[in-house]
């Protein structure tokens with residue numbers, strides 16, 4: 001007979017990808033053991049009253065960069081601070097990017113990331129591998145990472161020449177390898193060579209403000225890169241391709257067309273592209289202001305005078321965008337972002353958001369953009385399936401990890417740097433007032449957040465060895 005402690009979550013509405021149903025959830029130890037009719041009498045040491053709340057699988061954020069060296073500095077959240085912030089926001093699994101650069105040994109890079117995360121994570125975590133240097137050695141390493149290390153996805157960059165950039169030949173070779181070993185290729189799709197020309201021209205003309213970060217990264221160059229990546233994946237034999245941080249209507253249109261034609265292409269967007277704009281945020285303060293540096297990320301924020309945000313919500317409804325992740329890559333405004341004063345191209349690219357994804361996408365439900373089911377699907381179930389973690393993650397079902405969020409739809413969440421838990425001195429969503437809020441968070445059966453109080457520990461989170469994508473067409 002099991003001696004593991006039991007927790008019964010009562011009175012809530014269980015939200016899955018297919019239904020919202022009054023259900024009690026029984027947890028034993030680290031796992032869900034039963035879904036019960038409401039009011040079922042059963043012995044349990046702990047009880048959580050979820051009356052009036054949704055009960056959903058913990059969020060899965062498959063795009064974070066904790067303590068990533070980038071842009072002449074390092075992302076300001078460590079695994080400890082970033083995963084604790086994730087927990088506050090109902091995210092119970094993150095998949096972070098190991099960084100391998102040209103000439104670096106892939107396996108050493110992986111060791112470095114294990115050392116950063118082990119014993120320092122409030123929630124479970126997996127890794128993707130950034131291949132910044134595609135060569136014979138790194139291509140060979142891909143096979144062993146997939147077969148032995150639980151790393152089944154590799155990010156390539158068509159942007160950032162001289163940093164992470166891969167040329168088309170390198171991309172094709174990595175894709176061919178992925179076709180053979182079953183891995184997913186994740187693509188930062190922007191034409192970095194053309195962007196660099198526009199950046200140099202802008203700087204030569206004296207256009208140094210943060211808004212030029214966006215103006216030199218036009219939507220057409222995102223769409224062009226998406227198109228090229230899809231073509232290369234097809235030539236490579238149909239490698240599963242996952243386009244990260246899609247921001248532009250034109251890029252989404254290419255993805256949608258190819259999906260209609262049957263291609264194994266998938267994509268994510270991030271809350272910043274759903275809510276923030278080139279004019280109001282990247283251009284904040286007008287000419288001469290540096291305020292917009294807070295919002296410099298790549299792909300960039302897009303114009304509010306075009307249809308980008310509306311089209312992204314539409315893509316989330318149709319599954320042409322399957323996932324919402326955060327691309328959490330925070331840099332403090334008062335020191336790190338200042339590297340770009342007088343030269344927008346030196347602003348460290350990225351913003352922090354790991355804490356607020358569930359709330360921001362739930363607001364999309366409140367505003368009529370998405371169904372409750374689609375909220376859970378895009379923020380938890382599909383990312384788990386896309387990256388080989390389902391049904392251990394992304395589901396509340398017997399046998400699943402008891403990663404559970406009790407979410408109060410009648411709460412109000414006010415986002416502010418004064419109250420958030422991320423290690424960043426501003427919030428890109430400062431002042432947002434959202435309907436709904438995380439009440440209680442369980443990670444593998446342990447309550448790690450309850451009514452705004454952190455009850456977890458940095459030694460709790462475990463590495464998740466992932467399988468191949470379970471989301472192929």
Ligand SMILES: NC(=O)NCCC(=O)O
Pocket residue numbers: 065188245296297298299327329349350351
């Ligand atoms: N997105 C961004 O601006 N920074 C993080 C690195 C990346 O995802 O390209």
Ligand SMILES: [Zn+2]
Pocket residue numbers: 188244245298299
């Ligand atoms: Zn990227």
Ligand SMILES: [Zn+2]
Pocket residue numbers: 063065327328329
């Ligand atoms: Zn990223």
